Amino acid sequence: MxxxxxxxxxxxxxxxxxxxxxxxxxxxxxxxxxxxxxxxxxxxxxxxxxxxxxxxxxxxxxxxxPAPRRHMYTVFNKPRGVVSTMDDPEGRPTLTDYLPRNTRLFHVGRLDTDTEGLLLMTNDGEFANRLAHPRYQVPKTYLADVEGLVDNHALKRLTQGVTLEDGPARADKVKLIARNPQAQRTQLQITLHEGRNRIVRRMMDAIGHPVNQLARISIGPVRLGQLKAGEWRDLTREELGGLLDLVQM
CATH class of the missing domain: 3.10.290.10 (RNA-binding S4 domain)
Structure with a gap:
């Protein structure tokens, strides 16, 4: 039949x-x-x-x-030194250098040139707009290597809020990974839903512990995992479903 x-x-x-x-x-x-x-x-x-x-x-x-995909949704591990644009008039390496030819994607948000890690890229404009909008408060997690030994008081300041030139900023969660007394360095995991420019670096400057190295390791349910610098992959069904829930699509 x-x-x-x-x-x-x-x-x-x-x-x-x-x-x-x-x-x-x-x-x-x-x-x-x-x-x-x-x-x-x-x-x-x-x-x-x-x-x-x-x-x-x-x-x-x-x-x-999620519904059958009509758009592309990818995760890219941006290397340090790569500009978060599709072309650069100064000739610096850009995202286009790492994507397959003729792949028309744009990045959701950006990472500054010295920051590495997770960037979402898509050709779905509505999805990108919602993901970048502060209304939906999509959490982002960073791994930061900073100057000095960050004490508990400084950690509390990050979650209680610090004042920056463009207004207050507060981390949702801060986790101490390691303190290195010999190198006078501290490694932190910082989660926040802010999307302002260089927000993590400016918050750490505000408490007197400048960032040496910074990597974004997750956005919402999407984890960088074992993806190597310069590599990209498609979002999984579970990751895309979780992001669609977060941005109410």
Missing amino acids: SETPETDEGIRLQKVLSQAGVASRRAAEQMIAEGRVEVNGELVLEQGRRVNPQKDTIRVDGSRI
Whole structure:
């Protein structure tokens, strides 16, 4: 028997889950029967439910299942010394030097030239605009190697807030990684949702511990992991789903 064609009413839910790589259609049907699948916040138990994956929010075990990708969403590990632009009139290395030819992507936010680490790149303008907007408060985590031995009082100042020339700034979380008395250096992990220019460096200057080396290691659910400097990869389904939730798309 031939398969029932899809209609304007939508696509069968089990087919959407199968196309998203969640499970085979038969396994997806079992997930639905077990009450593990939601559509727009509603638990779905009946088989054959039709959905519009571009408009409906689908979750399995609470995790967002993004619609089939019409855009590119990538993670790039920007090396130190690379300018966060697609071209540079001074001839310095740029993001274009590391991406495949004819790949039309733009970066979401930026990292200063001396900062390395995670940059998100996409050709989805609405996604990029929301991700960069302060309204959604997407957390970003940095690994900072700084001058001097940062004491507990200084750590508390970062989370309570410091005053910068363009207003107050506060870290959401600060974790002490290591103090090195011999080198008079401290390594910190700093999480904040601010997106202002050179925000981490300026906060550390404000408490008297200038940054020697800085790397962004995560944005929301996206982790740099083992991605080497100069390399890029596509976002996973789980990462993209998590970011879509954060920016309410």
